Every structure is written in structure tokens, then in C-alpha cells.
Amino acid sequence: MHLFSRRRSVRAYLLAWIILPITLLIVVDSFWLYRNTLKSVNAAYDRMLIASVHSIGDLLRIENGELKASLPYAALEIYEASYSSRMIYRITDLDGQFLDGDRDLPIYSGKANKSALYPLLAHIYEDSYNGEPVRVAALFQPVVSNSPRGTALVQVAETQGYRALLARSIFIETLMRQALLLVVIVSITLYVVSRALQPIDALRRQLDQRAADDLSPVAPPMAPRELQPFIRALNGLMTRLQRQLNHQQRFVANASHQLRTPLAVLKTQVQSGLKGDAPAREILGEMSTTVDRATGLANQLLSLAKVEQLRVSGPQEVCDLSMLAREAAVDLSPLIAEKNLDFELDAEKAYVNGHPWMLGELISNLLHNAIRHTPKNGALGIRVHPRPREVELQVWDSGTGIAPDAIHSVFTAFSSVGTSSGGLGLTICHEIVDSMQADISLHNRLDSTGACIGLNARVVFTPSEMPNAS
Template sequence: MRRWLRSWLFAGSLRRFLLLWLLGGLALVLLLATALLAGWQQRALAQAQDQQLAAALGTLAAQVQQAGTPLPTAPPEPGVPSYRISAMSGDWLVGDATLVPCPWRSALVPGGAAEFYIGERQGRLMRVAAAVRLRPGDSGAQPVLLQTAAPWVERLPGPAALWASGLAPLYAAAAALALLITSGVVLAMRWLGRVQQALDAPAEHLARYDGPRELQPVVERVQQFYAQQHHWVDEQRRFLADASHQLRTPMAVLRTQLQSAIAGDTPPAEVLPQMLHTVDRATGLVNQLLSLTKLEQLKRRGELKTIDVRAVALEAVLELSPLIAAKRIDFALDEAPLWAPADPTMLGELVRNLLANAIHHAPPGGRVGIVLREGAQQLELIVWDEGPGIADALRPRLFHPFAASQGGVGLGLSICRQIAESMGASAELYNRTAHGEVIGVDAVVAWGQGP
């Protein structure tokens, strides 16, 4: 029952909840005020009735106690409809014979105070005042039982009496307040409708929002989420268009090479290495697309732990060691330990991309290396080579998707920067110079440590 009541009150319409809560509270206060007023009136009526019965009993006793006078045959007071005089045995003498004699008359003391109780008359509840008085007679004073009675229901205030005693203005004020509450809730719900309008059109500028100030942060969050999702969808749409174009090119080349080999226009010994190169190019593009998928998972997870960067770098070096050996490159890895917040899988992908790029651009027999260092303001992972450097015209777009300098598919550096940013780091490329000449390139991944 309690669970059903909670679900009925708090689930569904806010309008219903507010109306039930406010109007229900008003109704409860109104009922409480009515009950208090009814109780106060009932108490006043009860006291007045008891006083009237006691006064009538006193008048009746005065008549009974007068020597030589007959017993009264009429009610002692006009407001007392019923009275009875009985012998102590309960036998009726005069008055209303249908009024039941007092059941505990033997306990009443002659001349004592009146006793009040609930009696009965023809199946109807009566408020009865009873007393024992001595009646003079020829054989001496004899005790008699005197009773005065009035309907018990007269002690309860009727609706007309309650309404006249103050309920009319109270209920009028409650009706006005209920109308005010209802109109307030309706206006509030219309005001909340501004929030719905803002949420239905999240592209609208926040300055146009005129709903409740308390809900403005919700609208701001929704608009920010909408902008982020819209930007992300646009980026993915552009990326997929570029990726499909890039994949279409090697597939078209591979098809041409296959047709040439089938037709016998090109000897197999010449066309097969070309086809292998085309497959490698397409495979590299697919692998980097998979890396982007992993990167999106990392961004959504948002959980980074402090890891050993040197161990990740060493693993990447071992994986690419065949490429290093194939070009007879002199490789150097800094021995200094470095710990930074990162994801080990994606950091490994970043190092492999930067290292593969350095190996690709380094001359045969040249030098490539990785330096790990910790400064006062930041942590740095540097992959350096002795390549030809970066042209100034190419530098601004190197980190854009599908922008490549020489060879490659143009995704590696874009992925590197995205991985770095997802880990709270930056990725940049710098020409290394000596005596005014470019002698290589430094790829720098830096984690800021604050001031």
C-alpha cells in the first residue's frame, strides 16, 4: 500500500503532484479547522445542556421538597422535554414513564449533587441529570429519585450552526486560496514549458532562455551535450568520407594491378611487389582506423592511472625492432624512469606511431631515439630522428586526418594528437637545428604538472 501510494504521488505528472500536495494540504488544514470549531461548539452546547438540566433538576427538587404540595405534572422548564419522579425502587410516580430510571440510584446520596449520565428513552439516547431528594409526608420524609433529560444529539452542533459560527468566511477564504494555488500551478507549468521549448531547440542561444533560473544549468548541460554530439557527428561524417576515399584509392590501384597481372601485361615478378605494397598501405589505414575506435573508447571511459612510461616505450621499441634493424638504424632509449597518467594500450599506440614515423623519415644508418625527462612544469616523452625536417607550409596541417608528408596514409599524427589530448597531454613536432641547419625532428608528448 505504501509503495503504491508513493508511486501514485511521485510518479507521472508534476502538475498532479503539486495540486495534490498543495490543495491536499489546504483541505487538511480546512478539515482541522472545522473539527476544532465543531469541538469547541460541541463543548459549549454540552455545558449549556448540562447547566439547563441541572437548573431544571433544582426547580423540580424545590417543588418536590415543599410540604403539602402535589407532585408536579409539567416539565420544570420549557427547554427540558422530559422529566421523571420515581420511588427508590424505580417505580414511576409522575412524569415521563418511558424514561428509564437511573440504574445506580441506590448509590445516590439524598441531597447530594446531581449526577449526569447517558440514558435511554424509547431507544433514543438522552442526557440525564439525576438526584435523590427527601419528600415530606405524613409518615416522615421519603427519598424520591428525580430525573431531567434532553436528547443527547442536541449536544452536537448542526451544519447550519457551524456555518453561521464562522465556517462561512473560512471556507470562502479556502476557496479563494485554492483558486490562487491552482492558477499558480498552471502558470508555473506554463513557465516550465519554456524549458521544454529550450530542450526541443538546443541549437538556440542560451540568451533566449526565459524559463526558471533553477533549471538553467540543465538547459546549459543539454545544449553543451548537443553541441558536443553535433560536433562529434560532423567530425565522424567528414572522417568517414575521407576514410572511404582513402580506402577506395588503394582498392582501385590493387584492382588495376590484378587486371594487369591477369592480362599478362606485367610480369608477376614485377606486379606482385607492387600489389604487396598496396595491400600494406590499405592494411595500415585499417589498423589506424581501428586505433581511432580504441581512442573513442578511451575518451568515453575517462579512467587514467599513473603508469611507467619507460616500460610502455620499451615494449613499442621491441615491437618495431625489425624495422629498426632493416634500416640499420642506431637506436637510443633513455634509461630515466617516468611516471605519467595514461592508458597503457593507447600510450603504446602513440609511441609506436611516433616511432614508426621517425624510422620512416630517418635515413638508412641514421639515428633514432626516445628521451624521457621530468621538469619542474611538465613531463616529456620525446621521439627524435635525423630526418629532413618539416616544411613550414606543411606544419599547420600535419596533425589533420589524411594529411601526410611523404608516404603513409596521413592518420598516424592525427591519432597521436588525439591520444595525447585524451590523456591530458599535448603532442607537437619541432625541427631540431644546429648552426642554423635542420638536423632532425623532435616529436614531443608533454604532460603539464601545473605551476
């Protein structure tokens, strides 16, 4: 139907589906009302026809061997033309010959049922009189005499014009009342629908009056229960857009702030090389270090942006955390070998829902941070352990640990622990864990005497079912 295929307003949709069925019901009811009214009018007037035909039948008698019909003047008045309808009668004698009344009224073609229990019952039927439809009552009246010779046929007919006129009059009056009822229903429906849609109009006005950068949750007053899911979904969208906007603003601020320093250093080094303040090889080495630092910072900024992008629209799949841990260890093995570190990998099969790149980036950043803070010839490792209700990932090192008051601040972008800048590595880890609804925490590793022997980064995931072999 067009109501479903075309975009229409809610008001038009509600009005159509409320008023149209009621209108159709009124039309159908009016049709049946007219039929029932006509039936009731016929029943009432048919009783008069039956009474008339019996009255005439009671006046028949036999005189001198002949059938006589002696109708008083008062009885004949109803058979004259009047303003309402016209009534005609006909009497046929014992031999089937016309006796009295109107010859133009067709004779009844039915036969008397002599074996009937009630032979004096009148028969009602419809016929035509001079081209006009009439309703006729026919009666086979037994004639009482010393030697009865049979029955006489008495017919009384009435034109149907007045019956139809009366039925139409009743129908029109009822139809007018139905139309008035429909007008009342339409008015009440318009009022109720308008009142019901007022919260939507209020929500629209509230959104129209907002500033372009206002993404705070909407709270229209007196919102009905049916509108609450839509408002929650809209507020959820506002929250996601606000988070995306905040991320972009942080990205621009971090990029402009952090890239300014290496670029300024690089410019100073170039100027120093042009002036000949130091040997060219020394200047080029310093410039290479500065470029490497700027490149690493740019890669971290791009990784942070990619995490936010995948948080919003990235597909989720079942990932093998142990396999991703092995891949991260292989990728960073040159750094491990450069510091002659003792690396331990204890990874059992464990599956979690997430994006493979994000999980790989999480493990790589945690492992890279552990390598950076572990002294030469030290030890570090990765553990992956599945549990009944969680999957645990640990990346531990043998560095100097972290101050208790700095455990939470290290996840802030470019935070510093001691004299070493934290960069964006742990910030990226925190964003990845938050997007997966997991939990990350840092704990100092202590020996039996309570001395700090390193740092343990622990991430807890919700487990996923093992994927099918296919």
C-alpha cells in the same frame, strides 16, 4: 506506492502530492471539528440543565411535615414538547418516593456525597427515556425546615436530538466552507503547476520543431533554475553526438578521398602489366608497394575510428606508461634495425588513467613518425618521467625538424610537411591526447649554435595513483 512504481506525468505527480495531503488534512480536521462542536453544544445546553435543576430545587419546601413542589406555570413551559427538544423532570421525596414530574424518567442511581465540600453540585450523565437518548442533570437538594429530614433528588433531562442536529448544522456549514477552500486550493495548484511546467513544454516544442540533423545546443527562454542541470546534460549529449557525427563524416570523406588514389594507381599498374609495358616482376613489385600503402592507410583510418569509439564508451584503467613504451619499442624494433638507428629508452615507472590500446597506439605512432624522419645511422629515443603533478612522455629524433609555421597544422589529417605526406599518424595522436585531456606539443631540438638537430614530441598527462599489488 503506485505514484512511485508507475510512470506518471510530473503534473499528476505534483497535483497528487499537493492536493491529497490537503484533502486528508481537511477530512481529519472536519472529524475533530464535529466532535468539538458537539462538545461545545453539550456544554452550552448542560448549563441550562444545571440552571433548571437548581431552579426546581430552590422551589422545594416542607408543609405540614410533607415535601411540596410548587412550580409556577412559566417554569413548566420549558418542559413541554417543542420544535427544538423535549425536557423532562422528576422529583423524588425525602423517602425516595416519586413526588412530581415524569415517572418514566429513570431515577438516578448515584448516591449523595454528604461529606463533599459542595454537596449542591449537579451531576451530568446520559441515560435513556422511552428508548430515546437523553442527557440528565441530577441534584441532591437539601430541604430547609425546622427539623430537616434529608435531601430530595431533582432530575431534569433533555433529549439529545436537537443537540446533534445543531452540531451537524454547524459541521455542514463548516464543511461547505472547507470544500470551497479545497476548490480554491485545487484551482490555484492547477494554475501554478501548469505555469511551472511551461518551460518543459517550451523545450519539448523546440525539440519537435528541429531538423533531424540539428544538434546545436538548446536554449529555452526563461528556463527555471531547477531545469538548468537537465538542459546542460542535454546539451552535453548533443555535443557528444555532434562530435560523433562529425567524426563519421570525416571518416567517410577521408576514406573516400585517400583510398581513391592508391586504388587508381593500382588499376593503372594492372593495366600496364596487362599491356606488357614493363616486366611482370617490376609491375608486381610496384603493385605490392601500392597495396602496402593502401593497407597502412586503411589501418590508420580504422585506428582513428577506434579512438573515437573508445573516447565515448571505452573503460578507463590505470596503465604503466613505461611498460607500454617498452612494448612499442619492441614492436617497431625491425624498422629501427633496418635503418641502423641508435635507439635510447629512458623510462621510469609512471601511471596514468586511460585505455591501454590508445596509449600504446599513441606511443607507436609517435615512434613510427620519428623513425620515418630520422636518417640512417641516426639516433632517436623515448623518455618517460613522472613528476609531482604530471607525467611527461617524450619521443625525440635526429631528423630535419619542422618549420615553425607547420607545427600546429601537422595534427590535421593528411597534412604535408615539405614533400612528405603526414598521413593520419599525428592526427590519431592528437585525438588520443584530446580524449585523455592531456596536452601534446612539437618542438625542434637545437644545438648550442641554434641549429636544428631533430624534433621532440612532448605529451603531458595527469598522473594516477599506483595500482594495488593484487
